[in-house]
Amino acid sequence: MNDWVLIQSLVVAVSTGTPVVLAGSGAILTQRSGVLDLGVEGTMLIGAVTGFWVTTATGSPFAGLVVAVLAAAVFSMIQGVLAVSLRANQVVVGVALVIFGSGLSSFIGSQGDPPLARRFSGAIFTPVFPESVHDWPAVGPLLLSHDPVVYMSWAFVAVVQWYVFRTRTGMHLRAVGHDPASADAAGLRVSGMRYLHVALGGAAAGAGGGYLTLRLFSDWFDDMTAGMGWIAVILVILASWRSLRLLVAAYAFGAISSLGFTLQLLGWNIPTELLAILPFLVVYLVMVFVSAAERRSQMPAALAEPYFRESR
Amino acid sequence: MPQETELAVRTIGISKEFFGQSVLEDVDFDLRWGEIHALLGENGAGKSTLCSILAGLYHPTRGEMMLAGAPYSPHSPHAALEAGVGMVYQHFRLVEQMTVAENILLGNPDVPVRMTASGLADRAREVMDRHGLWIEPTRYVADLAVGEKQQAEIIRLLNRGVKVLILDEPTAVLTPREAEALFATLRNLADQGQGVILVTHKLREVQQSADTVTVLRSGKKVAHQGVEDTTTHDLARLMIGEDLAPGSGVDASHTTGDKLLELHSVSVVSDAATRPELDDVSLTVRAGQIVGVAGVSGNGQRELAEVITGLRTTTSGTIRLRGEDISSQTIGSRINKGMGFVPEDRLTRGLVLGLEIEDNVLLRSQRDREFSIGPFLRLSVIRQWARRLIDRFDIRGVRRGLPISVLSGGNLQRLILARELSRQPALLVASEPTRGLDVGAAEAVRTTLKTERGRGVGILLFSGDLEEVLGISDEVVVMYEGRIVASRPASEVDVAQVGRWMAGLT
Numbered sequence: 028m029n030d031w032v033l034i035q036s037l038v039v040a041v042s043t044g045t046p047v048v049l050a051g052s053g054a055i056l057t058q059r060s061g062v063l064d065l066g067v068e069g070t071m072l073i074g075a076v077t078g079f080w081v082t083t084a085t086g087s088p089f090a091g092l093v094v095a096v097l098a099a100a101v102f103s104m105i106q107g108v109l110a111v112s113l114r115a116n117q118v119v120v121g122v123a124l125v126i127f128g129s130g131l132s133s134f135i136g137s138q139g140d141p142p143l144a145r146r147f148s149g150a151i152f153t154p155v156f157p158e159s160v161h162d163w164p165a166v167g168p169l170l171l172s173h174d175p176v177v178y179m180s181w182a183f184v185a186v187v188q189w190y191v192f193r194t195r196t197g198m199h200l201r202a203v204g205h206d207p208a209s210a211d212a213a214g215l216r217v218s219g220m221r222y223l224h225v226a227l228g229g230a231a232a233g234a235g236g237g238y239l240t241l242r243l244f245s246d247w248f249d250d251m252t253a254g255m256g257w258i259a260v261i262l263v264i265l266a267s268w269r270s271l272r273l274l275v276a277a278y279a280f281g282a283i284s285s286l287g288f289t290l291q292l293l294g295w296n297i298p299t300e301l302l303a304i305l306p307f308l309v310v311y312l313v314m315v316f317v318s319a320a321e322r323r324s325q326m327p328a329a330l331a332e333p334y335f336r337e338s339r
Numbered sequence: 340m341p342q343e344t345e346l347a348v349r350t351i352g353i354s355k356e357f358f359g360q361s362v363l364e365d366v367d368f369d370l371r372w373g374e375i376h377a378l379l380g381e382n383g384a385g386k387s388t389l390c391s392i393l394a395g396l397y398h399p400t401r402g403e404m405m406l407a408g409a410p411y412s413p414h415s416p417h418a419a420l421e422a423g424v425g426m427v428y429q430h431f432r433l434v435e436q437m438t439v440a441e442n443i444l445l446g447n448p449d450v451p452v453r454m455t456a457s458g459l460a461d462r463a464r465e466v467m468d469r470h471g472l473w474i475e476p477t478r479y480v481a482d483l484a485v486g487e488k489q490q491a492e493i494i495r496l497l498n499r500g501v502k503v504l505i506l507d508e509p510t511a512v513l514t515p516r517e518a519e520a521l522f523a524t525l526r527n528l529a530d531q532g533q534g535v536i537l538v539t540h541k542l543r544e545v546q547q548s549a550d551t552v553t554v555l556r557s558g559k560k561v562a563h564q565g566v567e568d569t570t571t572h573d574l575a576r577l578m579i580g581e582d583l584a585p586g587s588g589v590d591a592s593h594t595t596g597d598k599l600l601e602l603h604s605v606s607v608v609s610d611a612a613t614r615p616e617l618d619d620v621s622l623t624v625r626a627g628q629i630v631g632v633a634g635v636s637g638n639g640q641r642e643l644a645e646v647i648t649g650l651r652t653t654t655s656g657t658i659r660l661r662g663e664d665i666s667s668q669t670i671g672s673r674i675n676k677g678m679g680f681v682p683e684d685r686l687t688r689g690l691v692l693g694l695e696i697e698d699n700v701l702l703r704s705q706r707d708r709e710f711s712i713g714p715f716l717r718l719s720v721i722r723q724w725a726r727r728l729i730d731r732f733d734i735r736g737v738r739r740g741l742p743i744s745v746l747s748g749g750n751l752q753r754l755i756l757a758r759e760l761s762r763q764p765a766l767l768v769a770s771e772p773t774r775g776l777d778v779g780a781a782e783a784v785r786t787t788l789k790t791e792r793g794r795g796v797g798i799l800l801f802s803g804d805l806e807e808v809l810g811i812s813d814e815v816v817v818m819y820e821g822r823i824v825a826s827r828p829a830s831e832v833d834v835a836q837v838g839r840w841m842a843g844l845t
Binding site (some may be wrong): 325 | 433441445
């Protein structure tokens with residue numbers, strides 16, 4: 028019985044953590060380029076609403092996800108233009124984008140006939156593998172019961188890790204984020220790299236937002252991210268800009284978030300308000316120790332610093 | 340006039356303005372293949388600007404450039420690099436958080452898209468073998484010594500196919516031995532047919548290493564000649580525009596007074612496993628005396644300056660200022676008891692670059708009665724005071740409403756000295772007060788120090804420039820591995836002797 032509870036809570040942790048895994052891995056790319064994208068929360072909301080809109084219109088969650096990704100990438104270009112080309116303060120831009128994304132997504136959601144907020148989506152992502160394999164011991168529920176987006180998020184995490192540390196462009200990305208002046212002198216296109224990775228980060232946040240409406244909640248409502256974008260930003264820093272660690276952190280976060288559910292199954296009774304802050308405390312403590320033990324900081328040294336070639 | 344093809348680089352009438360202010364005016368400059376060409380001038384003469392234009396970092400306001408006989412107008416450092424022109428900046432363009440191999444191969448189109456750390460290291464080794472240079476490729480740049488970083492930077496540029504190598508004040512950060520190694524490397528490259536431009540304000544380096552010299556003054560070219568056809572004296576005159584003041588020499592006409600600063604067996608041990616930063620250091624500075632501390636950088640000078648000024652705590656021993664034990668007093672109370680400090684890294688510890696001059700001269704004096712009424716600052720008094728300091732210390736380039744980051748290095752240093760001396764300290768601790776300054780500015784700083792000594796100020800001078808230490812000190816102290824290995828009157832020692840002490844020989 029307790030094994031069943033453990034496995035079920037891990038499965039819930041995976042689905043709760045997936046939007047954070049997607050948005051956070053994207054944010055790793057953006058931050059590795061030296062741009063601090065605090066606007067993730069707003070970008071996710073744009074992905075959520077556009078994805079839901081297209082899915083209710085076409086009946087295809089895949090079409091919804093594609094549009095969510097594209098719309099969010101376009102939305103993140105606001106950050107690109109302001110933070111990279113116009114060298115605005117990235118903290119201000121990021122916070123403003125959250126507010127703007129929230130307002131814009133609510134506006135989009137109030138449009139149409141009937142308005143999006145009152146529509147129901149018949150079409151959502153469904154598990155990839157047939158029901159029969161879900162019951163295989165352990166691996167069934169843990170590895171084989173998921174929808175395509177979860178598998179995509181795993182692939183994305185692996186690709187990000189490989190890309191950052193094992194490819195030429197990834198090396199360039201790290202150089203641009205640590206020291207844009209040196210990267211410039213080495214002939215790398217600093218602004219181009221930053222735009223590209225802001226867009227990739229935006230796209231991934233859009234996928235994370237789309238997952239909320241196309242699977243996790245199967246519905247759209249105002250400000251439905253409820254802080255997940257902020258959590259993604261926090262976990263990126265605590266995971267010291269490594270996507271594999273971020274995956275673990277996001278799932279740990281998901282697991283502790285769903286602890287209330289687990290404890291209910293076990294028949295315990297703990298105030299939910301207390302449980303709500305528990306994930307932050309635990310993830311903080313673990314990651315602080317992990318990153319303190321690290322010999323060499325991975326933090327992009329030029330994070331949140333605009334680059335201007337002729338500055339003297 | 341030489342044939343166009345013999346010329347690596349030719350500029351014709353290059354001018355550059357920053358915000359309407361002319362920095363370079365109508366400069367013609369020729370570089371031949373296979374020569375080391377020194378670009379000489381005071382701070383602010385336009386040397387760095389000219390090089391930045393050649394390297395594609397700035398665009399000229401007017402003028403044309405040729406590279407190997409073909410028109411050349413790089414729109415970015417990348418384009419310059421592609422064309423074969425690379426620059427070693429004063430601040431290396433190396434990513435500290437990455438390895439030597441990664442840095443050398445950064446931006447290299449030949450690096451495979453998929454790569455491993457060991458593959459990169461092998462490739463970097465190949466590059467280094469080809470040019471006869473060596474830095475362990477798997478080390479992180481942050482862990483390298485300055486000279487090694489510079490070598491890595493040169494290797495990086497050579498690997499990009501650079502044919503014209505520009506070095507901006509390359510020896511400013513090097514020990515004498517590292518500088519010699521650098522010049523050997525450069526000569527070797529020139530012999531291989533590279534064109535090398537060496538930006539410097541050190542006359543000795545021109546004589547020592549260059550074939551040809553171009554002198555810039557206030558943005559204009561004032562001379563271009565073979566090094567063999569000129570003398571240090573000529574170059575100095577061309578560079579400054581007037582004859583240098585006669586040599587300093589020891590001024591014997593002053594008397595020394597009471598003990599101001601006394602250190603007794605001061606030690607600093609931060610990690611029991613390594614050798615102590617300071618080991619049983621005792622020294623005395625009297626009123627009206629300059630005590631010069633010589634030593635190869637990293638032998639405890641920084642730590643010594645820091646324990647005296649209170650930036651670092653002692654592990655054992657006592658520090659007395661005018662007889663009073665100040666070992667455990669705060670920085671603030673040491674300042675109030677008459678200590679002035681010119682820090683080594685003046686840009687980060689000495690000044691707040693983003694603030695105006697009024698705010699900067701007020702640092703350390705912010706609580707003085709003269710400048711404040713309760714919590715309120717008396718701005719007009721402060722402004723007048725700042726103006727007096729500007730006049731007295733000849734600080735140039737100050738503009739109302741602009742932060743002091745617009746000032747040149749020499750003027751920033753004068754500003755720090757002005758601030759510290761205006762408080763009329765009994766004791767001045769000066770770390771590398773002339774580093775990075777040109778001949779004229781450095782001489783002005785030394786004159787100021789001597790004047791203050793005449794007024795009875797005790798000065799503890801830390802300097803990597805041995806001639807400076809011997810030139811103006813009354814007493815010379817030599818540090819080696821955190822200990823004081825010699826302490827003599829300056830008149831009783833010579834450069835060779837002090838050099839041996841600095842190297843740990845007796």
